[in-house]
Amino acid sequence: MSLLELRGAGFAYGSRRVLDDVSLHLDEGDSLGLVGESGAGKSTVLRLLLGLSAPRDGQMLFDGEPLNPGSSSLSARRMQMRRFRAAVQPVFQDPYSSLDPRQRIDRIIGEPLRSLGLASGADAQHRIAEALESVGLPADTARRYPHEFSGGQRQRIAIARAVVSRPRVLLADEPVSALDVTTRVQVLELLDRLRRENGLSLVMVSHDLSAIASACDRTVVLQHGRVVEQGATSAVLHAPSDPYTRALVAAVPRLPR
Amino acid sequence: MSILDVSSLTVRSGSAAPVRDVSFSLAPGERVGLIGESGSGKSLTSLAVTGLLPDALRSSGSVLLDGHQVVGAADAELRGLRGPVVQIVFQEPLTALDPLMRVGRQIAEPLRRHLGLRGAELKSAVAAALDEVALPDPRIARAYPHELSGGQRQRVAIAIALAARPQLLIADEPTTALDVTVQDAVLSLLERLVAERGMALLFISHDLAVVSRMVDRIVVLRDGLVVEAGTVSQVLQEPAEPYTRMLVDSARALDAFLDQKLDEREAGA
Numbered sequence: 001m002s003l004l005e006l007r008g009a010g011f012a013y014g015s016r017r018v019l020d021d022v023s024l025h026l027d028e029g030d031s032l033g034l035v036g037e038s039g040a041g042k043s044t045v046l047r048l049l050l051g052l053s054a055p056r057d058g059q060m061l062f063d064g065e066p067l068n069p070g071s072s073s074l075s076a077r078r079m080q081m082r083r084f085r086a087a088v089q090p091v092f093q094d095p096y097s098s099l100d101p102r103q104r105i106d107r108i109i110g111e112p113l114r115s116l117g118l119a120s121g122a123d124a125q126h127r128i129a130e131a132l133e134s135v136g137l138p139a140d141t142a143r144r145y146p147h148e149f150s151g152g153q154r155q156r157i158a159i160a161r162a163v164v165s166r167p168r169v170l171l172a173d174e175p176v177s178a179l180d181v182t183t184r185v186q187v188l189e190l191l192d193r194l195r196r197e198n199g200l201s202l203v204m205v206s207h208d209l210s211a212i213a214s215a216c217d218r219t220v221v222l223q224h225g226r227v228v229e230q231g232a233t234s235a236v237l238h239a240p241s242d243p244y245t246r247a248l249v250a251a252v253p254r255l256p257r
Numbered sequence: 258m259s260i261l262d263v264s265s266l267t268v269r270s271g272s273a274a275p276v277r278d279v280s281f282s283l284a285p286g287e288r289v290g291l292i293g294e295s296g297s298g299k300s301l302t303s304l305a306v307t308g309l310l311p312d313a314l315r316s317s318g319s320v321l322l323d324g325h326q327v328v329g330a331a332d333a334e335l336r337g338l339r340g341p342v343v344q345i346v347f348q349e350p351l352t353a354l355d356p357l358m359r360v361g362r363q364i365a366e367p368l369r370r371h372l373g374l375r376g377a378e379l380k381s382a383v384a385a386a387l388d389e390v391a392l393p394d395p396r397i398a399r400a401y402p403h404e405l406s407g408g409q410r411q412r413v414a415i416a417i418a419l420a421a422r423p424q425l426l427i428a429d430e431p432t433t434a435l436d437v438t439v440q441d442a443v444l445s446l447l448e449r450l451v452a453e454r455g456m457a458l459l460f461i462s463h464d465l466a467v468v469s470r471m472v473d474r475i476v477v478l479r480d481g482l483v484v485e486a487g488t489v490s491q492v493l494q495e496p497a498e499p500y501t502r503m504l505v506d507s508a509r510a511l512d513a514f515l516d517q518k519l520d521e522r523e524a525g526a
Binding site (some may be wrong): 089 | 436
């Protein structure tokens, strides 16, 4: 049974179809990369996996069960949504705009604990300190404001917010694209460590194939809202069967040997 | 004589100096890369070189463009240099293009001003300029910027920049906002145009892989200072400064994810 799964999912914004017949799955402890160019539908797939939108066609399954099915009772749907929210946490692309500038870091990181009703008071402060430590930030970070930190530090803060509720899966939308190359490597290492130490699963959207290669065991390639190829990342990047994937891999700028 | 000679350039903003004592030069037809991370001063350097710094910033030192001093020069003097001597292509073509003007007119403007073209001659020059950046479809000239894709817009921005036949093209992260296949095509286009016209190129980027494809020499900036300069192979193979080494190592680590790490994973699986 997969942790998250899309079965034949379709989606449209108004009359504009952006996803067609997308099937993919993420197993517990696994990492999945979503690759494609602008407009391919990567972010929409992530919205479906985050439960922010429901697919127009097909299904979104959580632990093997349809998410928020119309047929079940309201209280059963609420219980499932609660489990889902506690299990799934997002990390956004831009650490400059995803952190509220008027809030102290401890308040920002503690937000999932409050909204999910998981911890408060001293217990919450303890969980926040633990989350900061797990992303390699000093304890005094808690009392400061976002503007006092660099891009890489802010992305660590965003990741601390995502892991504070001890979720089962992180859904990250271009988590390293806005970062400098040295910082990018460090944040990728952090994601890798969190996965190993906490058994976290990961879905990562990126246009950067090296970031996908570093972080994801499996890769799904999207083009014009359809899956053109998916499989083990090594197979997709080294022996792509689809012409579009081949063009994508060939276009990656490489360092001279 | 150098087409661009920057010597002890400092840019001040209040009491801060985001660019300090920067020196480098480009011979005619030479291709040089300016590389650095955010806050390194690479974009401010390109603005100072073209006299486009915002009013709050002051530059000192010397910038000679084809022998003309840019630092402290009057706007009228600078306008004479922008076009025939230097042109700049920015990261985000949407902000560089006028949203209310058809693309063809925007290309026509520098052709009229700098080459004095009019009427049918001007019209065919616009078509030729679009053709040169691989946009042969006549509908493009009648389109507004928002009707074009990101890659098409950047090609239009390049056509405008090249219209007055500059001797030096400054490209400031010209492909950073583009998808990887579009980036590849725009880089190929720039390579071809620079080679065909024998233009000098100052290519500004945070991406070592992209820079090393486009230029012969690299200048590394950090916190507004030049920390290292050399040929592409010197900088990549034998970086002298610890900072450059860290930059190269990070880029190599990311690059390696595309092959070795995967081989290991296959071996381990």
